[in-house]
Amino acid sequence: MGGRKGQGGSFECGLGRQAAWAGLVFAVLLLVSAVAHAGDKSLSAAGAGASLRNRLGDESADLWQDPPEPFELLTILGTNDLHGAVDPHLPDWAGAVRAIREGQKKRLGARSSVLLVDAGDQFQGTLLSNFNEGKLVFDAYSAIGYDAVVPGNHDYDFGPEGWLYDKTGQGSSDPNPRGVIEKLARLAAFPLLSANTYLRESLHEATGGPVVVTQKGCLPVQADPAAQGEKVAQAATAVAWDQAIRPAFLQPYVIRRVGSARVALIGLDNPDTGTMTTIENVSDLCFRDMLETYREIRSELEGQADVFVAVMHHGSPQSEAFAEALLQDGPDRLHAIFSGHTHRIEKKKIAELIPVVQSGANGEAFSRVDFVFDPRTRKVDHSKTRMLAGGKVKFDQCAESVRPFCHIKEGQAHFEGWKLESDSKLQSQVALARDELKPVGSRVLGVAENLLTRDRTRENPLANVLTDALKETSGADIAFLNMGGLRADIPAGDVTYEAFFRVLPFNNRAVVMEHLDLERLIRLLRASIATCGASGALMQSGLRVRFERECQGQTVASSRLVSVQTVQGERLYDAEQGILGPPDRRLRVATLDFLAAGGSGYSDFIGVPVTEDLGILRERLVEQFLAHPARWQAATDGRWRWLPTGGSKKLSGPSGAPN
Numbered sequence: 328m329g330g331r332k333g334q335g336g337s338f339e340c341g342l343g344r345q346a347a348w349a350g351l352v353f354a355v356l357l358l359v360s361a362v363a364h365a366g367d368k369s370l371s372a373a374g375a376g377a378s379l380r381n382r383l384g385d386e387s388a389d390l391w392q393d394p395p396e397p398f399e400l401l402t403i404l405g406t407n408d409l410h411g412a413v414d415p416h417l418p419d420w421a422g423a424v425r426a427i428r429e430g431q432k433k434r435l436g437a438r439s440s441v442l443l444v445d446a447g448d449q450f451q452g453t454l455l456s457n458f459n460e461g462k463l464v465f466d467a468y469s470a471i472g473y474d475a476v477v478p479g480n481h482d483y484d485f486g487p488e489g490w491l492y493d494k495t496g497q498g499s500s501d502p503n504p505r506g507v508i509e510k511l512a513r514l515a516a517f518p519l520l521s522a523n524t525y526l527r528e529s530l531h532e533a534t535g536g537p538v539v540v541t542q543k544g545c546l547p548v549q550a551d552p553a554a555q556g557e558k559v560a561q562a563a564t565a566v567a568w569d570q571a572i573r574p575a576f577l578q579p580y581v582i583r584r585v586g587s588a589r590v591a592l593i594g595l596d597n598p599d600t601g602t603m604t605t606i607e608n609v610s611d612l613c614f615r616d617m618l619e620t621y622r623e624i625r626s627e628l629e630g631q632a633d634v635f636v637a638v639m640h641h642g643s644p645q646s647e648a649f650a651e652a653l654l655q656d657g658p659d660r661l662h663a664i665f666s667g668h669t670h671r672i673e674k675k676k677i678a679e680l681i682p683v684v685q686s687g688a689n690g691e692a693f694s695r696v697d698f699v700f701d702p703r704t705r706k707v708d709h710s711k712t713r714m715l716a717g718g719k720v721k722f723d724q725c726a727e728s729v730r731p732f733c734h735i736k737e738g739q740a741h742f743e744g745w746k747l748e749s750d751s752k753l754q755s756q757v758a759l760a761r762d763e764l765k766p767v768g769s770r771v772l773g774v775a776e777n778l779l780t781r782d783r784t785r786e787n788p789l790a791n792v793l794t795d796a797l798k799e800t801s802g803a804d805i806a807f808l809n810m811g812g813l814r815a816d817i818p819a820g821d822v823t824y825e826a827f828f829r830v831l832p833f834n835n836r837a838v839v840m841e842h843l844d845l846e847r848l849i850r851l852l853r854a855s856i857a858t859c860g861a862s863g864a865l866m867q868s869g870l871r872v873r874f875e876r877e878c879q880g881q882t883v884a885s886s887r888l889v890s891v892q893t894v895q896g897e898r899l900y901d902a903e904q905g906i907l908g909p910p911d912r913r914l915r916v917a918t919l920d921f922l923a924a925g926g927s928g929y930s931d932f933i934g935v936p937v938t939e940d941l942g943i944l945r946e947r948l949v950e951q952f953l954a955h956p957a958r959w960q961a962a963t964d965g966r967w968r969w970l971p972t973g974g975s976k977k978l979s980g981p982s983g984a985p986n
């Protein structure tokens with residue numbers, strides 16, 4: 328094996344611009360090595376017509392090579408952030424997994440094993456997944472044969488049972504704020520993993536006394552953790568982690584015996600989960616530092632496993648820093664990371680040893696890591712580890728990302744020499760679920776005359792349509808929505824409930840605040856103009872806002888509110904004169920409960936009394952549209968006007984207004 332360098336073991340499938348170059352280099356390497364090893368006994372003995380390349384002939388010369396006997400091939404396939412994109416991705420993906428499994432088994436028999444992991448956020452995004460509260464997704468994952476799944480922050484969004492109820496006490500009869508995820512975990516054929524998720528009240532000091540901890544990091548604090556800001560006083564005490572308890576629906580790791588190898592899959596959730604889901608559903612949990620947790624588990628598992636894989640709901644740079652830190656601990660502390668949450672294509676081999684992979688979002692791609700395992704030494708040959716991210720499943724062509732194990736025969740794509748076919752059983756399950764939601768999903772709410780698009784920082788047609796509708800249904804002076812909450816554009820044509828659901832997939836409620844004063848209003852508007860895309864602006868109906876802003880990429884160099892008036896023409900603010908109008912002027916504002924609680928950093932809403940709950944925003948608007956079908960046009964009207972910088976700067980001094 329040691330003499331087979333350059334045979335593709337270290338080849339990493341290229342993406343985008345790199346792909347063609349990498350493919351060329353690889354083909355050349357293969358050619359060179361094929362010549363160099365023409366008389367290599369170990370190769371010919373091991374290959375003996377077994378390798379995919381040999382079976383397929385010269386045209387497939389860039390395919391990955393199989394390890395010779397007695398080496399074993401351990402393949403780990405990974406997905407992340409599906410966000411409910413069941414249709415058509417899951418039946419297709421099921422077919423891809425089957426092809427890789429069957430194709431490798433046919434060539435290598437018991438020397439091939441395939442494991443399957445998911446790094447979080449399987450839900451939230453489509454009606455098809457939310458209508459049955461994740462059951463369709465988890466049933467499909469069970470059928471596909473996942474070995475381990477990590478919950479992302481969005482796994483907690485469902486809250487109690489009842490698809491329109493995300494928290495307890497809002498009409499759901501289920502008193503359990505984790506009713507759905509616990510039920511899904513019970514029904515799943517795979518374990519739900521998170522080693523760093525703990526029940527806060529189970530944490531104690533070594534001396535036995537209870538300890539109060541922060542939600543992020545599970546750090547001991549002096550102050551009341553319910554207090555805002557969770558100020559962490561220097562830990563005067565240490566948590567006795569050996570007595571700490573995780574929620575019963577989670578387990579920290581699972582060890583899979585595949586071939587001769589024992590593979591530990593260790594789950595890690597995002598330490599920020601507490602603020603990235605419905606807060607009430609996780610308030611009794613804390614999320615410990617990923618590295619500290621992993622180190623503890625890894626020590627515990629010494630001698631019990633040969634290969635260690637972290638599956639984490641966090642991405643670069645945290646995932647890479649994690650691998651780098653473990654590298655310092657010594658050899659074989661960690662063999663690979665499957666990451667998620669950031670929706671990026673991540674593909675990096677840390678110090679040429681530890682692959683870190685993530686594959687976008689919404690079921691569009693997958694990751695793969697292959698280890699060559701020596702059953703005699705029980706070790707991975709790191710020089711032969713190969714990986715890819717962003718792998719695509721296509722039935723009539725081989726995407727560049729999967730070329731090392733894909734070829735076309737009679738017009739059809741094959742993975743590992745096995746014909747790719749979408750899973751027909753899963754397809755019919757999806758069709759059945761579609762039928763169930765048809766009466767709800769196919770309702771037509773109106774017609775979009777053209778595509779209604781979004782923009783995180785500028786006035787945009789979709790935000791105008793939605794804030795106008797909220798203003799109308801609430802009768803408020805101003806309606807505010809955050810751009811981060813609008814998750815899809817509205818395509819031209821009939822707008823169905825299903826399409827509209829993609830725009831507002833979260834069950835946030837619309838609320839009215841009766842008495843927003845002008846000082847708060849101006850602070851909120853200043854916060855809203857001070858983004859160049861890193862965060863989403865607060866869009867509105869009811870005002871005419873003019874501002875200046877300078878962006879350097881996504882970073883705000885400067886921003887300045889120039890003027891604010893109501894649509895009726897009442898002047899509320901001017902950069903020269905400051906706040907205008909009587910000091911007791913109050914405005915009636917409609918927005919989301921999420922924003923009213925200070926979400927997305929709009930903390931100036933906190934403390935303004937909520938006087939009315941209009942129900943789930945999406946459902947409230949749907950009622951309105953069903954009663955009065957809408958005709959939408961992609962229009963802007965200058966309500967959020969970005970002026971060239973400097974035009975009026977001199978009027979208010981050099982630094983402008985602080986944000």
Ligand SMILES: [Zn+2]
Nearest residue numbers: 448479480668
């Ligand atoms: Zn996430």
